[in-house]
Amino acid sequence: MTAELVLGDVQGRSLDPPLRIPPVPWRDPYTLSPAKLAEYIRALENACEQNPRSADVRTCLGMAYAMNYEVYKSEDALELATRLEPDHFFAQLKYAELHYRLRALIRAERETLKAMELAINSWELNLARKQLQDIRKLMREGTQKPEWTKPITMPALCLLAMAIFLCLVVHWK
Helix, strand or coil: CCCEECCECCCCCECCCCEECCCCCCCCHHHCCHHHHHHHHHHHHHHHHHCCCCHHHHHHHHHHHHHCCCHHHHHHHHHHHHHHCCCCHHHHHHHHHHHHHCCCHHHHHHHHHHHHHHCCCHHHHHHHHHHHHHHHHHHHHCCCCCCCCCCCHHHHHHHHHHHHHHHHHHCCC
16 A cells, blocks of 8 residues: 555446555554554544545554554444455455454455455465364364353342352451
């Protein structure tokens, strides 16, 4: 991706004037200062306001939020990018990568498989395969967070009842 992002339709005509965003800083994220990252995030947020239907800009914003350790904002931006353009490979891959890095491996595997279906060339397919390989390796090693599928209302009620019972026993005298 270059410093200039041009949005166009299928025929290649530009719908809007070129959108100027700063160069992509995540080539070496460890040398990026927090001030420059905050500036980059502001520029991307402004670009999202100017082009609310652009999955490319939202994907970049989600990646920038992730670099800034703002997980919920990153997830929201990447999820919106995948909803805006369901056939956008990089939005789907980065959304899956976010879950992979959070060790929500079941969801990451599901989203990476969607990205593999969207791959249109061998390079994209190799990126998705490598990510899927890493996810499955971590799953075999047991390095994952369990997926919550059951409601916790009953255990919470039991805990509350036990706490009330213990308070009554302590204050019985």
